Amino acid sequence: GLFVWHLKNTGIRQIPCQFVHLCRVANNRLITFQYFNFLKRMYVTQYNKDLSQRAKPKSDSVASPFRELQQLDQEKKVIHKIRPILPVHQPLSETSSRNVLREVKSAAETEDSVTPVRAESKEDKEWKEMKLRLDDLPGILARLSKIKLTALVVSTASAGFAMAPVPFDLTCFLLASLGTGLASCAANSINQFFEVPFDSNMNRTKNRPLVRGQISPLLAVCFAASCGVPGIALLTLGVNPLTGALGAFNIFLYTCCYTPMKRMSIANTWVGAVVGAIPPVMGWTAATGSLDAGALLLGGILYSWQFPHFNALSWGLREDYSRGGYCMMSVTHPGLCRRVALRHCLALIGLSTMAPVLDITTWTFPVVSLPINLYISYLGFRFYRDADRSSSRKLFFCSLWHLPMLLLVMFTCKKSFLEKEDKGDLLGESHGRAMEIRLP
Amino acid sequence: PPAHSCNDWIGPPDKHSNLRPVIFYVPPEESPLERRLREARQEAQACDQRFWARHNRAFRQEKEEFIYSRLKAKGLEMRDEAGQKATLNAEEMADFYKDFLSKNFRKHMQYNRDWYKRNFTITFLMGQVALVRALRWLRWKKKNVGN
Numbered sequence: 001g002l003f004v005w006h007l008k009n010t011g012i013r014q015i016p017c018q019f020v021h022l023c024r025v026a027n028n029r030l031i032t033f034q035y036f037n038f039l040k041r042m043y044v045t046q047y048n049k050d051l052s053q054r055a056k057p058k059s060d061s062v063a064s065p066f067r068e069l070q071q072l073d074q075e076k077k078v079i080h081k082i083r084p085i086l087p088v089h090q091p092l093s094e095t096s097s098r099n100v101l102r103e104v105k106s107a108a109e110t111e112d113s114v115t116p117v118r119a120e121s122k123e124d125k126e127w128k129e130m131k132l133r134l135d136d137l138p139g140i141l142a143r144l145s146k147i148k149l150t151a152l153v154v155s156t157a158s159a160g161f162a163m164a165p166v167p168f169d170l171t172c173f174l175l176a177s178l179g180t181g182l183a184s185c186a187a188n189s190i191n192q193f194f195e196v197p198f199d200s201n202m203n204r205t206k207n208r209p210l211v212r213g214q215i216s217p218l219l220a221v222c223f224a225a226s227c228g229v230p231g232i233a234l235l236t237l238g239v240n241p242l243t244g245a246l247g248a249f250n251i252f253l254y255t256c257c258y259t260p261m262k263r264m265s266i267a268n269t270w271v272g273a274v275v276g277a278i279p280p281v282m283g284w285t286a287a288t289g290s291l292d293a294g295a296l297l298l299g300g301i302l303y304s305w306q307f308p309h310f311n312a313l314s315w316g317l318r319e320d321y322s323r324g325g326y327c328m329m330s331v332t333h334p335g336l337c338r339r340v341a342l343r344h345c346l347a348l349i350g351l352s353t354m355a356p357v358l359d360i361t362t363w364t365f366p367v368v369s370l371p372i373n374l375y376i377s378y379l380g381f382r383f384y385r386d387a388d389r390s391s392s393r394k395l396f397f398c399s400l401w402h403l404p405m406l407l408l409v410m411f412t413c414k415k416s417f418l419e420k421e422d423k424g425d426l427l428g429e430s431h432g433r434a435m436e437i438r439l440p
Numbered sequence: 441p442p443a444h445s446c447n448d449w450i451g452p453p454d455k456h457s458n459l460r461p462v463i464f465y466v467p468p469e470e471s472p473l474e475r476r477l478r479e480a481r482q483e484a485q486a487c488d489q490r491f492w493a494r495h496n497r498a499f500r501q502e503k504e505e506f507i508y509s510r511l512k513a514k515g516l517e518m519r520d521e522a523g524q525k526a527t528l529n530a531e532e533m534a535d536f537y538k539d540f541l542s543k544n545f546r547k548h549m550q551y552n553r554d555w556y557k558r559n560f561t562i563t564f565l566m567g568q569v570a571l572v573r574a575l576r577w578l579r580w581k582k583k584n585v586g587n
Contacts, residue, residue, distance in 0.1 A: 127450065130448040130449060194559070197492065200453065200460070206458065212450070217562065260556075264549070319533070321537070321541070322537035322540050325541070325545075325552075331534075331538055331541050334534060
């Protein structure tokens with residue numbers, strides 16, 4: 001979930017609404033690269049006027065923040081959250097396919113980018129007929145399923161698949177990605193189904209389809225079922241039962257544990273972090289068929305990442321959380337919030353060092369990733385010490401590029417399984433044989 | 441909404457509750473099941489409206505009181521020389537947010553339970569109504585085809 005903070009005076013600007021097309025992925029590096037670029041464009045261009053933007057404005061984007069900006073005299077921050085796939089508490093991880101982790105109340109839930117559309121805000125004040133129009137349906141379903149967040153979730157799953165020490169199997173990869181994406185859509189839809197009155201009261205989420213009455217709850221549930229069932233079936237039958245089970249478990253965790261827990265206890269953040277950690281694990285198990293140390297390490301990295309990401313994000317949303325009745329660390333235990341964020345930044349350094357130990361990457365990886373891990377830890381420390389908006393924002397924005405970069409570096413430092421075969425020579429297999437290995 | 445419309449209409453968000461009111465269409469031959477659905481939705485809407493309007497009003501009021509008392513403790517007025525409304529920074533407000541959340545925790549728990557119950561009931565009724573309508577349409581189709 002990326003949140004973009006807009007100050008009133010930035011005026012109306014075209015915001016690129018890029019939707020990364022992850023099709024034709026033959027190379028995982030392309031995915032992570034595109035993911036990184038996508039994030040960069042989404043967020044960086046808001047502040048950098050020089051970057052040319054290719055986005056075309058979404059015709060049905062929500063313009064609620066702008067309406068308020070224009071109406072109110074006071075400064076109002078518009079927060080748009082885009083959920084990163086990473087299991088941000090909102091973010092991209094919500095379920096197996098890695099639903100957005102917590103919404104961050106922030107978190108990676110990808111929402112429509114802000115597009116200044118004056119006409120939209122006027123339309124918003126009118127009474128609308130509650131009739132479903134077929135040509136609006138794709139846009140509505142995209143928003144219901146938090147499609148951008150889903151895309152990010154699918155990319156973390158792809159990263160998991162790419163890091164697995166097996167020959168790359170395109171069919172398996174595509175099936176796993178599709179299944180993960182469908183499961184993510186299902187989980188996100190159910191999440192929105194559960195949260196209608198709360199979403200109406202929070203700035204970030206008040207333009208969701210169910211809140212606006214563009215779709216009935218029944219249809220939302222049917223859509224969720226029609227995505228979730230085929231998605232999990234695809235994962236179980238087309239990939240392997242372990243991945244399917246993880247997917248189903250993640251949907252359950254996100255919709256039945258994380259979503260209600262958001263209003264009951266601050267422990268929701270930890271559950272949400274797990275939700276975010278599962279998609280890369282799923283990618284790995286899709287490739288290898290088993291849950292080994294590498295999968296857990298990758299999941300661990302995403303788990304740890306969630307905390308600086310979400311905690312920094314939630315720091316600026318305390319008012320909305322308090323009024324909406326959401327139990328978040330940033331409101332009830334601010335000291336803990338900052339400590340946990342810092343702790344997990346440091347944990348990332350440790351986890352990156354474990355990667356070569358587990359034979360997933362070469363020793364280049366902890367060395368090359370040390371600068372970015374140190375930088376995010378530094379920002380985490382600043383956040384811990386200063387506890388103000390500017391340090392929380394810096395940490396949040398850093399987390400947005402930190403993860404794609406870390407995954408990219410990890411992929412480039414991936415230990416070739418041929419090398420491992422060579423070194424180990426345990427089974428006395430030839431190189432040729434190694435190439436033919438195809439996992440079920 | 442226009443008189444000839446056969447659908448529900450949804451309006452802009454309410455000023456106090458931020459919820460969008462719905463005007464329900466009552467079809468001339470409304471079945472008992474459909475009536476149950478409509479009444480459930482109306483009642484849910486009323487409950488939600490009551491809760492959130494009251495809750496948001498309380499929030500605004502308590503926030504004002506908090507700001508006033510804190511400013512007073514600091515020896516400041518509500519408005520400074522320029523006539524601008526004085527505000528507290530985020531860290532000072534954090535105490536209020538934490539307090540407000542814990543004070544209203546039980547109220548939210550109760551509301552959550554009610555909301556989930558209502559949501560499931562309404563969606564289930566919608567499913568039943570949709571099923572009945574679909575069967576009726578199929579029967580009508582068969583009858584027409586037969587003729």
